[in-house]
Amino acid sequence: MRTDTGQVFKLEDYRPNDYLIPQTNLTFRLSPDATRVTALLTIERRDGVSASAPLVLDGDGLTLKRIEIDGKKVKPADLLATPDQLTILKPPAARRFQLLIETEVAPAGNEALMGLYRSSHVYCTQCEAEGFRRITYFLDRPDILSVYTVRIEALREEAPLLLSNGNRLDSGDLGDGWHYARWHDPFPKPSYLFALVAGNLGQLADSFVTQSGRTVELGIYVEPGKEKLAGYAMDALKRSMKWDEEAFGREYDLDVFNIVAVSDFNMGAMENKGLNIFNDKYVLADQETATDADFANIEAIIAHEYFHNWTGNRITCRDWFQLCLKEGLTVFRDHEFSADQRSRAVKRIAEVRTLRAHQFPEDQGPLAHPVRPRRYREINNFYTATVYEKGSEVVRMIRTILGADVFRAGMDLYFERHDGDAATIEDFIKVFEDTSGRDLSQFALWYHQAGTPNLTISSTHNPAAQEFTLEIEQSVPPTPSESRKRLMHIPLAFGLIGAGGKPVAYSGVEGASVEDGVIHVRKRRHMVRFSGVTERPAVSLNRGFSAPVTLSVEQKADDQFFLARHDSDAFSRWQAFNTLLTDALISAFREILGGKQPGFAARLSELAGSIAGDETLEPAYRALALALPGEADIARDIGRNIDPDAIYTAREALALAIGTANRDAFSGLYLSLADREAFSPDAASAGRRALRNTLLDYLALQPGGAALAARHFQSATNMTDRAAALAVLAHRHHGSPEAIEALAAFETIYGSDPLVMDKWFQIQASVPGPQTVDTVRVLTSHPAFSMGNPNRVRSLIGTFSSANQTGFHRADGEGYRFFAQTVLEVEKRNPQVAARLATALRSWRSLEPSRQAKAREALLSIANAENLSADLRDIVERTLA
Numbered sequence: 001m002r003t004d005t006g007q008v009f010k011l012e013d014y015r016p017n018d019y020l021i022p023q024t025n026l027t028f029r030l031s032p033d034a035t036r037v038t039a040l041l042t043i044e045r046r047d048g049v050s051a052s053a054p055l056v057l058d059g060d061g062l063t064l065k066r067i068e069i070d071g072k073k074v075k076p077a078d079l080l081a082t083p084d085q086l087t088i089l090k091p092p093a094a095r096r097f098q099l100l101i102e103t104e105v106a107p108a109g110n111e112a113l114m115g116l117y118r119s120s121h122v123y124c125t126q127c128e129a130e131g132f133r134r135i136t137y138f139l140d141r142p143d144i145l146s147v148y149t150v151r152i153e154a155l156r157e158e159a160p161l162l163l164s165n166g167n168r169l170d171s172g173d174l175g176d177g178w179h180y181a182r183w184h185d186p187f188p189k190p191s192y193l194f195a196l197v198a199g200n201l202g203q204l205a206d207s208f209v210t211q212s213g214r215t216v217e218l219g220i221y222v223e224p225g226k227e228k229l230a231g232y233a234m235d236a237l238k239r240s241m242k243w244d245e246e247a248f249g250r251e252y253d254l255d256v257f258n259i260v261a262v263s264d265f266n267m268g269a270m271e272n273k274g275l276n277i278f279n280d281k282y283v284l285a286d287q288e289t290a291t292d293a294d295f296a297n298i299e300a301i302i303a304h305e306y307f308h309n310w311t312g313n314r315i316t317c318r319d320w321f322q323l324c325l326k327e328g329l330t331v332f333r334d335h336e337f338s339a340d341q342r343s344r345a346v347k348r349i350a351e352v353r354t355l356r357a358h359q360f361p362e363d364q365g366p367l368a369h370p371v372r373p374r375r376y377r378e379i380n381n382f383y384t385a386t387v388y389e390k391g392s393e394v395v396r397m398i399r400t401i402l403g404a405d406v407f408r409a410g411m412d413l414y415f416e417r418h419d420g421d422a423a424t425i426e427d428f429i430k431v432f433e434d435t436s437g438r439d440l441s442q443f444a445l446w447y448h449q450a451g452t453p454n455l456t457i458s459s460t461h462n463p464a465a466q467e468f469t470l471e472i473e474q475s476v477p478p479t480p481s482e483s484r485k486r487l488m489h490i491p492l493a494f495g496l497i498g499a500g501g502k503p504v505a506y507s508g509v510e511g512a513s514v515e516d517g518v519i520h521v522r523k524r525r526h527m528v529r530f531s532g533v534t535e536r537p538a539v540s541l542n543r544g545f546s547a548p549v550t551l552s553v554e555q556k557a558d559d560q561f562f563l564a565r566h567d568s569d570a571f572s573r574w575q576a577f578n579t580l581l582t583d584a585l586i587s588a589f590r591e592i593l594g595g596k597q598p599g600f601a602a603r604l605s606e607l608a609g610s611i612a613g614d615e616t617l618e619p620a621y622r623a624l625a626l627a628l629p630g631e632a633d634i635a636r637d638i639g640r641n642i643d644p645d646a647i648y649t650a651r652e653a654l655a656l657a658i659g660t661a662n663r664d665a666f667s668g669l670y671l672s673l674a675d676r677e678a679f680s681p682d683a684a685s686a687g688r689r690a691l692r693n694t695l696l697d698y699l700a701l702q703p704g705g706a707a708l709a710a711r712h713f714q715s716a717t718n719m720t721d722r723a724a725a726l727a728v729l730a731h732r733h734h735g736s737p738e739a740i741e742a743l744a745a746f747e748t749i750y751g752s753d754p755l756v757m758d759k760w761f762q763i764q765a766s767v768p769g770p771q772t773v774d775t776v777r778v779l780t781s782h783p784a785f786s787m788g789n790p791n792r793v794r795s796l797i798g799t800f801s802s803a804n805q806t807g808f809h810r811a812d813g814e815g816y817r818f819f820a821q822t823v824l825e826v827e828k829r830n831p832q833v834a835a836r837l838a839t840a841l842r843s844w845r846s847l848e849p850s851r852q853a854k855a856r857e858a859l860l861s862i863a864n865a866e867n868l869s870a871d872l873r874d875i876v877e878r879t880l881a
């Protein structure tokens with residue numbers, strides 16, 4: 001474990017290293033406790049660098065066994081070797097030389113899951129961001145691009161399969177039960193994209209013919225016996241390869257593309273060149289074990305990692321400050337892929353819900369940072385929703401501003417100009433400026449400035465003058481270390497809607513530049529005047545969520561009801577209804593705090609009923625619309641003095657009111673949606689299941705609800721329905737005989753399938769109420785649970801702390817105390833996972849005072865623990881600052 005050195009890395013300190021490593025030859029002799037790694041590096045001094053410049057290589061907990069330069073031993077006086085650094089004090093005078101380094105590592109004991117480790121007897125690697133330095137000493141930074149040749153030696157019995165990046169050169173027997181394979185990757189790459197896998201794995205094989213007619217061998221490797229569970233992932237891979245050719249003109253470049261699924265993995269997946277390594281959760285699926293959400297995630301993540309081959313691998317990042325260059329862009333690409341494969345409107349709503357749930361709280365709290373940060377202490381903590389999701393929104397805005405054709409021309413130029421480069425955000429913006437002839441310097445603030453901009457908007461209609469005016473004012477709230485903000489360029493898509501939902505015409509507009517239904521907000525204040533407007537329109541704002549901003553709109557409830565029925569923009573129509581629900585929940589929250597029974601307008605329930613039954617809307621869309629805003633979403637909109645119990649009560653009351661008003665209609669619809677055909681994971685079938693399960697959630701609060709959910713559970717023919725019914729029983733009818741029986745049945749059926757048991761942990765960890773902290777504590781001793789496995793930790797501890805508002809924020813602080821203890825326990829094995837968990841308290845200052853004090857105590861108890869890792873200390877100190 002790397003303890004904190006307190007060192008802060010700053011963007012402005014970037015400079016190229018004095019040395020390059022054009023060639024890297026690695027030999028691994030694998031053994032669980034003592035793997036020998038021999039690195040033969042071709043080192044090249046840069047032009048103009050003095051021959052006396054020392055060569056300083058990164059390490060992390062390494063043991064040096066041998067070191068030679070050009071075949072001769074290096075004298076101890078000429079080098080400085082510590083576990084974390086290797087300095088060649090006097091490199092040879094020649095500009096190019098060969099450096100041989102031998103290190104020894106112990107993969108079996110590597111619980112941090114960075115570098116070379118073992119997962120269920122399979123050797124595998126994770127090198128992003130700085131894991132390669134746990135394997136050998138190296139210039140472990142993304143701007144050092146090297147051509148890798150890798151030789152792997154292992155006992156055939158222990159590891160019949162030997163994989164690395166690129167194409168296989170040869171393989172053979174070494175005697176005494178050992179064998180070897182050699183791999184060569186012709187594309188220069190940074191060390192974070194290096195990968196090795198060795199073990200006994202089953203293979204699903206297929207192939208893909210690229211647009212230029214080359215055949216690529218595809219392999220997905222999984223635990224033996226699970227090959228048939230990789231079929232959907234393979235199908236998603238082939239669709240991704242085809243889509244990238246059509247949508248971006250990008251063809252795959254090697255002869256093989258392999259994916260390996262491992263069960264112990266810190267992240268979702270990793271895009272190593274030609275050898276992606278996946279968390280098995282994002283590969284393995286069938287109807288019996290995976291939900292529709294799992295299928296959609298597999299499709300999206302397979303696509304994401306594949307798309308990195310161009311956006312990340314062929315063009316990589318100059319330094320880690322540029323992480324969004326590969327991540328934001330690649331998330332945008334995978335979102336577009338999913339939108340094309342499924343429903344664009346439904347996908348967009350889901351993206352925005354995710355952005356608001358994960359990125360907005362980050363942007364509005366102590367961990368706020370720009371999409372391209374300027375400083376970090378631990379880069380592992382910057383794999384955030386801001387870099388990924390907001391980074392994707394910024395790319396989407398570029399397309400909105402330039403139009404699809406110019407955007408595509410800009411992307412073509414990006415690939416042409418920067419192939420083989422370690423690039424920067426400036427390079428990326430420049431291609432769009434060059435293609436469009438526009439100045440994007442004000443727009444670029446989206447990369448440089450943290451915080452969610454707010455637009456305050458009001459409108460007036462002057463019938464005599466036939467003039468409609470929108471008054472728009474922008475502000476960006478202060479964020480840590482950025483108190484003053486500059487004005488942003490915000491593309492605000494809008495529509496003026498008249499009677500019957502028809503667009504309202506206007507003859508002219510002044511006060512802002514308006515193109516193709518987009519107002520370009522650039523100043524603090526705009527008075528946008530539309531002339532020739534005869535009737536007062538309802539105004540639909542931020543259509544399609546054209547900019548990741550918050551809106552404060554003075555709008556009559558009548559207009560919201562009108563838009564929720566008539567807006568022709570599917571996103572904005574959803575938004576109008578969602579805003580009505582949120583407003584009702586916030587009023588109810590205030591009534592509850594004031595000791596009153598909350599009441600809801602009958603027309604809100606009526607509207608819910610009409611959306612549910614509207615056959616012109618896709619079932620998936622209706623399901624999303626009927627899903628009430630989450631407790632955390634409501635808390636974020638309230639902003640301060642949060643009492644999670646009152647929010648929960650308000651939300652339950654609204655669910656009961658809507659369900660009661662629509663009981664017969666919901667019941668009839670629920671029955672009509674029952675699956676009659678064989679299971680298919682396609683979007684339309686998944687949408688019907690989603691709507692039916694959403695209706696079940698409402699009906700469960702009605703008389704006979706527990707029995708209905710129990711029948712749903714027992715008759716389920718797929719995991720989507722089974723898990724949904726189990727959640728409804730556990731959450732709505734906690735402690736009932738039906739709930740207890742269903743939980744036990746689920747455990748009996750799936751007890752030996754860890755990925756399915758994650759759902760069982762998740763459902764129990766999210767049961768609302770003060771008793772859940774005790775349940776979660778007991779479950780940490782369940783035989784299927786392990787503190788060493790990131791998926792288990794995330795499903796039980798992560799769900800409890802980030803998705804259980806009433807349980808985690810228990811009034812007496814017990815949730816926080818359990819949490820602090822557990823984070824420290826996880827940290828001993830895996831600092832990265834612990835740091836991620838710890839972000840659950842990032843919004844602690846918005847709580848009411850008593851909970852706030854208890855949350856602070858818990859944070860301090862983590863901060864004061866001894867030998868804290870750099871990862872965890874960074875998060876906790878920033879959260880407390």
Ligand SMILES: [Zn+2]
Pocket residue numbers: 304308326327330
């Ligand atoms: Zn990525």
